[in-house]
Amino acid sequence: MKNVIRTLRTERGLSQEALGTQLGVSRQTINAIEAGRYDPSLPLAFRFARFFGKPIEDLFEYDAEEA
Numbered sequence: 001m002k003n004v005i006r007t008l009r010t011e012r013g014l015s016q017e018a019l020g021t022q023l024g025v026s027r028q029t030i031n032a033i034e035a036g037r038y039d040p041s042l043p044l045a046f047r048f049a050r051f052f053g054k055p056i057e058d059l060f061e062y063d064a065e066e067a
Contacts, residue, residue, distance in 0.1 A: 002061040006034040008052050023047045 009019050009030075016030040023030075025044065032038035040048065040060075049056045 001039045002036065002063055003033065003059055005030070005048065005059065008054075008059070009034075019051075022051060 005019075009016070014022075015027075016034070017027040020027045020030045023044065024047070029038065033040055045056050045060060048059055052059065
């Protein structure tokens with residue numbers, strides 16, 4: 001799944017650690033999501049959306065070719 005989490009995080013001047021703390025996950029989880037190695041659970045995707053003030057669809061893009 002493609003995402004814009006790294007872009008939004010860096011625009012806000014947050015480290016992976018700081019974002020993880022805000023969302024209740026580890027820095028490693030943020031790193032894996034940004035790198036596309038891990039797809040967030042639905043509850044975590046909603047937390048990202050709420051945190052960044054954007055719809056989930058603006059943050060994550062399903063790529064059927066990768067699935």
